[in-house]
Amino acid sequence: MLKTILAAALVSTALAGPAYAACAFRNDVPIKSLTAAFDAWKAVTAAMAECGNVQAELDQEFRRKQPDAFAANPALYQLGGVANGTLTPLLNAGTIRPLDDLVAKYGQNLTPNQLIRIDGRIMAVAMMVNAQHFMYRSDILQELGIQPPKTYDEVLAAAERIRASGKMQHPLGGTFKAGWDLAQEFNNMFLGFGGSFTNANNTPAVNGPAGVRALEMLKRLSTYMDPEYLAADSTAVQRSFQQGRIAMANLWASRAGALDNPAESQVVGKVAMAAAPIAMAGGKPATTLWWDGFVVARNIPDAQADAAFRVAMEGIDEEMVRANNAAAVWLIKGYQPNRLAEGAIQSAMGGAPNYPSTTVMGLMHAAIGEKIADFMTGRRDATQTLADIEASYLVKAREAGLVR
Amino acid sequence: MKPGTFAAFVAPSVVLMILFIAGPLVSVLVQSFYVTRQVFETTTVENCTPGFLAPVCTTEARSRPKQKPGGGVETETVFVGFEAYRLLLQPDAVAAAFAPGGGGFERLLTIDFYKALRFTLTFTLITLPLVIGLGLAIALAVDAAAKRLRGVLIFASLLPFIITPVIGALAIRWLFIGDGILTAALEAILQRDIALFAEGWTIEILMLFYRVWHVAPFAFVVFYAALQTVDQDTLESAIIDGASRTERLRYVVIPHLMPLIVFVALIHLMDSYRVFEEVIGFSSQAHRISLQWLTFSFLMPDETGNRSISRASASSMLTMVGIIILLIPLLMRTWRDHRRKR
Structure with a gap:
């Protein structure tokens, strides 16, 4: 901050x-x-x-x-x-x-x-x-003969191959900073797995299969990231790209220009842009x-x-x-x-949804940001974390007057 | 002194204390029992956001705050009793944690309040002896140094105390985070990958280290000043009686410093129980939070612009209760000394 x-x-x-x-x-x-x-x-x-x-x-x-x-x-x-x-x-x-x-x-x-x-x-x-979308080092993927990943399973496979090649220990980057950023990554993944955040009466609905799968995917991705990923915000991921320390990340489009800025980037022209990966078969790009x-x-x-x-x-x-x-x-x-x-x-053509400007979404985003780090650090398991998120959301929603 | 004169002398400070201490405290207490919330209505509305080539318009039912005709939104304030305290302390979850198969302490420490309390208490109680010990050691060392060097030594030892806390914490963070120069150096020496900011306990050690480094100079200055007033006759007679250096320290110097050690301990307990800068400076929210940070996080507007004033008030009341409990032993000691002297 x-x-x-x-x-x-x-x-x-x-x-x-x-x-x-x-x-x-x-x-x-x-x-x-x-x-x-x-x-x-x-x-x-x-x-x-x-x-x-x-x-x-x-x-x-x-x-x-x-x-x-x-x-x-x-x-x-x-x-x-x-x-x-x-x-x-x-x-x-x-x-x-x-x-x-x-x-x-x-x-x-x-x-x-x-x-x-x-x-x-x-x-x-x-x-x-x-939008957060997929960026990758086209030179590295080409050299290793890896097809640009279209799904998150392919991202994991590509990360494994890059690691195995010895080129990079931590080939993945992610805006996983505890709080708003990590919550946004969860949102992307959760929507990608077809989840919906609340019921019609504004009560929470994240504690389900989509939530568990989203959390588990985030954890699997984190194993290919620098261990200090819980402190990585957009600027940190942008820097890692610019300094050639990561090969792939789901990063904000507004950061793409900086990767091609010769004054601060060592990878000018080497980072290719693609739609956000798909989380499940037949799904939409996992982004907002x-x-x-x-x-x-x-x-x-x-x-x-x-x-x-x-x-x-x-x-x-x-x-x-x-x-x-x-x-x-x-x-x-x-x-x-x-x-x-x-x-x-x-990503937009692929049907990625808009991030809604609603109170419900704002409260949910805040609740996720508060509780999700406990899952990444292993203090709580997936269903416990999702239950915590729902409880925290309800407290906020009652305080705001949204749920009586 | 006549009672009238006495009253005239203390009146201004009593008024100010009521105005700036008692008043706000009562106000916070009252606020912890009330919740102010918006009045929501559900309407079917059309919303448009940009798409590619054409805008995306959707018509759906949405909850939105009721607007007042003249601008602004309608709010209502309701009495909720101890609800905010219950949300903080979560007695049900605590009971469940200690029921058979509930996870015990490990579960307890995933609840924000207890997580914060655990860290705050460890932080306070571990740094306390270290600050006093280190401060005393520096004071004794400087006192024993040659007179010509003392000015420079005092200045150098005071430097950490002068630095703004958040800036100091940030500086240490940059030295260690990622491939910071000290982490890089450690990695080169140990020939292994080190990530100090990946785990809670390593961050906690850095935070403890930082606080001791930052506050020890304060203890040092106080003790050093007191060392100048140690009765030289007593010291000399102790030497004649054959007291060793440690014995002189134990039986002459420490008893002389005792009131100040209590003073430094009091100040340090109050200060470190309100630990906050370290959490911000080291961005440790994912791993370690403190009670003061908890209050702060309730007060910050969330993504909808809402502040949890009620829970923030409850959390500050609980923090205050905690400080009072911690201070009781020291205050009782001071009180006893005071009584004895009369």
């Missing part, structure tokens, strides 16, 4: 490079935005800054800061960057405004695909999609689709919201995409999918 705080950076108007053509209008309303700090957001906030009076805060801990900052009156930020999961707390607290009128006024360049509708109203504007995009605060004057939305539109226009085509899998007009986008696109 701390290192991400340290990684938080401030990009102000002064820092914006002259990489893009100037903004179409002169903004004179001070606008502040709080977003995540990966490459795509750097590109978008830099493009926004050209309009003037924009102060962009990029912080990987944004999910902790946003709910309170938006609940303040007036809100501390006019613009927020969110994804499916981080939209939930803002929706629940009612601190973001519907964007229908602003989209009608300034959103001529948006495609219908970018409009996130909740309950019929546009609550966010998406700019890119993200995410989007990243903008929301506008409710607790601000309409004039400010107006200016903020216009600035955001400048940030996600065609020019920005042309200049930063490789930074993400953009949803914006003018985007040319390249080889780095293949994994996310194939």
Whole structure:
């Protein structure tokens, strides 16, 4: 957590490079935005800054800061960057405004695909999609004559062969950091095994065959990972790839660009992208689709919201995409999918489900994050862990008022 | 002193203590008995998310918080009694664990509260003697060193105490995690793969080591100051009586330092029972958690923006009870000394 705080950076108007053509209008309303700090957001906030009076805060801990900052009156930020999961707390607290009128006024360049509708109203504007998908070192697999794995059983077999070849002791990487990341890996696998998290009345339903199989698969994968895998977040896995220490991983599409960045990567051009592996025969790719995009605060004057939305539109226009085509899998007009986008696109084509922006999912994700490490460290077996998760979910759901 | 004057003198501190200590404590106690929750309604709604080429729209029944007409969401606060404490202490699970075939202590330690309590207690009780012993040893060593060197020695020994706790913990973590330089060095010497952050007990040892390294200078400074006031006449007469170095330490120096040893022990017990920075700095959540971290994790908003205020309050009340129980023996000793002197 701390290192991400340290990684938080401030990009102000002064820092914006002259990489893009100037903004179409002169903004004179001070606008502040709080977003995540990966490459795509750097590109978008830099493009926004050209309009003037924009102060962009990029912080990987944004999910902790946003709910309170938006609940303040007036809100501390006019613009927020969110994804499916981080939209939930803002929706629940009612601190973001519907964007229908602003989209009608300034959103001529948006495609219908970018409009996130909740309950019929546009609550966010998406700019890119993200998904965890399979990345592998094509050079190593080719050298050993291994076909690119399509299923998790093939991933395990490939890992075994790489290990046996003596090339790498720990050929697999994974964002298995205890907490949110590991819970997300479980979600991917659980959905991949055809599970569904809750019943219609919001009671939990993870303690079943799909849950057990998902947990067992995670444990089998972990035997091919560096033993300190419970501390590995996305950045750690990205580094391991860049330094040539792992050969395969299911990693976020937004990290793919960094693997081809010669300034920090030793494996430029050697990492191939593919759909997330399938967990069971006939199943869908074991991953979830995410989007990243903008929301506008409710607790601000309409004039400010107006200016903020216009600035955001400048940030996600065609020019920005042309200049930063490789930074993400953009949803914006003018985007040319390249080889780095293949994994996310194939996962989506394969039918990977969207990660739902619901309270139920949020509570379940938190409960899984709390309890799953006990299974990986061997303190609890699979059914015990799943029972713990259900109990923890129920406590949270009762506290939140979701289950009476 | 006249009672009136006395009252006038203590009034400001009594007011401040009520305002900043008693008030918040009562408030936390009250909050541990109540739960504030949102009011959910189930509606059938249409939601759209991006797909490839076209958006994916689904119409389904979803539970969502009821919005107030003027913005914000409806909430309700209900009295739940000891529910939060029950959720923390899980008496049913404890009873089941100690029933035949229930798994005993091993099962008990998978329940968050007891896991945290176990670590917090071991952490406190193991570091206590080490901090006092090491602090005393450094104080005696510096006291015996040549006068010209003392300034430099004191400065060097104080350095760990000056470092911000989280930063110090992070620094040690980076030295050892993955292929950190010290792990790499150990691997080179021992010719085997070492992963210190893969198992709970190795992280725990690092955390203990870090706390002793960080706090021993505090004990050292206190003891060193006290060593300057040891009665030289008593020491000299002890030497004339033929007392050896250890005997002088045992019968003259330690009794002189005793009130301060109790003081350092008190402070250290209170501090280390609230162990927190180490859990964050070493990212040990998967393996080791402390009571303070448990409270913190309840307070952090979860993925839906919800904070478990009720359970956090209960957890801090229990932490406070724990500190009081730990301090009772030392407080009783101080009280007895106080009575004797009067």
